[in-house]
Amino acid sequence: MIYIACGSIIMVVGLLWLISPPKRPRPFYSYYSYLAQVNKASFKFAQHKASYYFIIFGLIQLVLGIGIHLLKWDRYFLLWLLTFYLFIIFPIMATEKSLKSFLQKRHELPADYVDPDKVKKERTKGFRDRK
Secondary structure (H helix, E strand, O other): HHHHHHHHHHHHHHHHHHHOOOOOOOOOOOOOOOHHOOOOHHHHHHHHHHHHHHHHHHHHHHHHHHHHHHHOOOOHHHHHHOOOOHHHHHHHHHHHHHHHHHHHHHOOOOOOOOHHHHHOOOOOOOOOOOH
């Protein structure tokens, strides 16, 4: 049931963004990220892509939820509870990847952008930064 509920909510958010896209960046009603706020073109692109990705992944999660319910696999609730959040993360990852390639093609990727996959973590002693 958690897949059905979460998939429905994600799909409704995607449909709302598709039918009535936000006009400007807002934390509550728009796809709100650093790359989406670079310029107006990136914001519009992000809203368009995010709405489609939310609809697609919401529909996939909804279909999986219905399949789980029809196969009577509801008793494995802990497994579904531990995996449902992945379908919240996937559309965000796909949107950010599309947005990054969109900005790279237009040569508008911010100079201070750090690719999350290339962040190197070093262990430091204490709380201060390494010099």
